[in-house]
Amino acid sequence: MYRFLVVIEKAKENYSAYSPDLLGCIATGATREEVEKNMHEAIAMHIQGMKEDHQIIPQSSSFAEYIAVPA
DSSP: OOOOOOEEEEOSSSEEEEOTTSTTOEEEESSHHHHHHHHHHHHHHHHHHHHHTTOOOOOOOOOOOOOOOOO
């Protein structure tokens, strides 16, 4: 099983997502739930393509953290 950080961003009329560890692996969706589903499928397809091309699947090295600062 692979685990990758996924960044989801709200745009004006939809959501977009990407994984910093999988260059070029992106997805969009009308709702957060839809973009999560689409990104899951995009990652699976991206990894399958890398395997077919005999590329090394990268280890997840990205992480996220919220930082609180005084207002």
